[in-house]
Amino acid sequence: xxxxxxxxxxxxxxxxxxxxxxxxxxxxxxxxxxxxxxxxxxxxxxxxxxxxxxxxxxxxxxxxxxxxxxxxxxxxxxxxxxxxxxxxxxxxxxxxxxxxxxxxxxxxxxxxxxxxxxxxxxxxxxxxxxxxxxxxxxxxxxxxxxxxxxxxxxxxxxxxxxxxxxxxxxxxxxxxxxxxxxxxxxxxxxxxxxxxxxxxxxxxxxxxxxxxxxxxxxxxxxxxxxxxxxxxxxxxxxxxxxxxxxxxxxxxxxxxxxxxxxxxxxxxxxxxxxxxxxxxxxxxxx
Numbered sequence: 001x002x003x004x005x006x007x008x009x010x011x012x013x014x015x016x017x018x019x020x021x022x023x024x025x026x027x028x029x030x031x032x033x034x035x036x037x038x039x040x041x042x043x044x045x046x047x048x049x050x051x052x053x054x055x056x057x058x059x060x061x062x063x064x065x066x067x068x069x070x071x072x073x074x075x076x077x078x079x080x081x082x083x084x085x086x087x088x089x090x091x092x093x094x095x096x097x098x099x100x101x102x103x104x105x106x107x108x109x110x111x112x113x114x115x116x117x118x119x120x121x122x123x124x125x126x127x128x129x130x131x132x133x134x135x136x137x138x139x140x141x142x143x144x145x146x147x148x149x150x151x152x153x154x155x156x157x158x159x160x161x162x163x164x165x166x167x168x169x170x171x172x173x174x175x176x177x178x179x180x181x182x183x184x185x186x187x188x189x190x191x192x193x194x195x196x197x198x199x200x201x202x203x204x205x206x207x208x209x210x211x212x213x214x215x216x217x218x219x220x221x222x223x224x225x226x227x228x229x230x231x232x233x234x235x236x237x238x239x240x241x242x243x244x245x246x247x248x249x250x251x252x253x254x255x256x257x258x259x260x261x262x263x264x265x266x267x268x269x270x271x272x273x274x275x276x277x278x279x280x281x282x283x284x285x286x
Contacts, residue, residue, distance in 0.1 A: 017087030026146035050125035056189035059212035061117035063196035076106035112161030115143035189213035211268025219276035247271030
């Protein structure tokens with residue numbers, strides 16, 4: 001099934017090798033550190049319930065994307081259309097090589113799915129929704145376009161990622177409206193990640209996504225988190241380091257036992273729970 005190799009070949013040939021670092025920078029907009037910063041920023045500094053829903057949207061979309069990749073198992077564009085690693089200037093050649101060293105199937109595009117889920121989900125909860133939806137559309141276009149210009153995805157893969165993200169966002173927002181935010185999102189997320197883990201058994205990434213949903217759900221049920229968001233300050237930045245330390249501590253057994261599904265789940269639950277719960281301890285410091 002070609003899914004338009006001619007289109008992929010044409011787009012990949014538009015960017016000369018020396019300009020690929022710019023395209024790689026666009027791809028990093030959907031990498032874990034930036035996605036994590038967006039989600040935590042929304043939860044800690046803007047609006048609690050919207051932040052919890054965004055975390056669930058990101059985790060559910062990620063898990064669903066893994067399940068669809070496994071179910072469809074459609075190939076990526078042929079390697080022959082991509083620029084050789086030797087033509088990309090350092091240090092971007094190593095980043096470029098890491099993008100090519102993947103045995104994942106192509107449909108849907110993971111980067112595009114995550115970008116659309118996170119930026120689209122955040123924009124819908126913004127005060128000036130129209131403006132931020134425009135910003136989100138640009139960011140998603142940059143990420144999706146970068147995947148095409150790098151020659152690692154077909155146009156159908158990118159479109160599929162956007163459609164998947166839209167479905168997850170729509171389902172969580174509908175559930176929150178029907179039940180109560182973020183109760184509805186937690187329910188949708190739980191169903192989504194459980195189905196994904198069933199489709200991709202033994203996947204540490206899918207299990208970790210399930211841990212994120214469980215962590216949000218547990219903290220929402222057990223911890224009285226204040227609605228008032230943090231103000232940007234040195235103090236709040238220091239508080240934000242607490243869940244980082246807790247997550248690092250929880251992850252230490254991985255150095256002995258490796259990244260097993262059980263440990264991935266535990267670390268995800270602990271790290272997510274710490275990030276969600278840390279604002280609840282503000283009153284104890286006063």
